[in-house]
Amino acid sequence: MSVSVKGNYSRPCLSPSHRFTHIHTRFTYSEAMPHDKPTIVSMAIIASATATLLHEGLGHGVLAWLRGDIVTELTSNHLSDLKPDRWVDAGGTLANLTVGFAALLASKSAKEPNTRYFLWILAALNLLPGAGYFMFSGIGGFGDWYEVIKGLPHEALVRIAMTLFGATLYVAVVRLLAFAVRPYVAARGEYNTVGRLPYYAACLFSCAAGIFDPTGFKLFFLSTIPAAFGGSSGLMWADSLLPKTSPAQPLAVHRQPAWWIAAAILGCAYIYFLGRGIEFPHSPISSH
DSSP states (O other): OOOOOOSOOOOOOOOHHHHHHHHHTTSOHHHHSOOOHHHHHHHHHHHHHHHHIIIIIIIIIIHHHHTTOOEEEEOSSOEEESSOOHHHHHHHHHHHHHHHHHHHHHHHHOOSHHHHHHHHHHHHHHHHHHHHHHHHHHHHSOSHHHHHHTTOTTHHHHHHHHHHHHHHHHHHHHHHHHHHHGGGOSSGGGHIIIIIHHHHHHHHHHHHHHTTOTTOHHHIIIIIHIIIIIHTGGGGTGGGGSOSSOOSSOOOOOOOHHHHHHHHHHHHHIIIIIITOEEOSSOOOEEO
16 A cells, blocks of 8 residues: 655754764664674684584594594594594594584574674584585595495495585585574675685685695695685675575674684694694504
8 A cells, every 4th residue: 555645744853962863873783893803813713723623633533533443643634544434534524514503503592792603603614614525525536425435336326416415515504604694794795704704714724734734735735725715615605695684683793802812822733733743653544
C-alpha cells in the first residue's frame, strides 16, 4: 500500500542538541572504534602457530605414538616417523577440522569481542587448510591424503571423489566463516582488515618458519608456500559470501597489547625451534 501526502510539508525545527544526537546515531560502533590491526596480526600469528602444532604435533605426532610408531623429527613443515601408517597420515587434517569446528562454535557464544574474533581466526586457520587438503592431495597426487588412499581399490575414482568432496567442504567452510565474521564487517571495506590482513600475516609467518626447515628449499616451495597461501585462500574471497543484512550489533577488535606480547614470544620460539626442527634419536624415513 502506498500513501501520498499532499500539501505543504515542513521539517520540524531541531535544537542543536537534537541535531547532534541525530547525526551521532548514524555512526556504528566499529566506525567509532576501528579495528586494531596490530592486535589482529598478533592473533593471526598465534592462531597460525596453534594450527600447525595441532596438525603436526597432535594429529600426526601423538597419533603416531599411540599407534606404537617412533617419531624422529618435528618441524613447522612436517613430522617424520619410522612406520608408514594411513591413520597417522590422516590424523593431522582430522585434528585441524575437529578443533576448527569447535572454535567456530565457541566463537558464537563468546561475549568479549576480541575473544570471539580470535576464536574465529583460529577456526579459519584450522578449517580452511583442513578442508583444502583433500583437494590438494586429490589434484596434486601427493601429500597426507594421497598417502591415505594410495593403493586402495579404484584409486583413481577415489581420488576424484576426494577432490570433489574437498571442494564442496571448502566452499561450505568459507560460507560458515563469512556468516560468523559478519558482526565485524559493518562496512564492506572492513573485511580487508578482519579477513585479508590476518591471511597475509599467517602466510608470511608460516613462510618465515618454513624457510629454515632442514630438508631445504624443495619442501619450502612444494609444501610450505602452497599450504600457506593456498590452504587459507578462502579468506581472500569470503567477503563475497557475507550476508546482505547489516549486523544488528557491530563489533570491533580493540587494542590489546597482551596479544602483541604473546605473539612475539610464541612466534620467535616457534620459528627458532620448529622452524629449524626438533630431532629425536632416529633418522627420518617417512614424512607427513
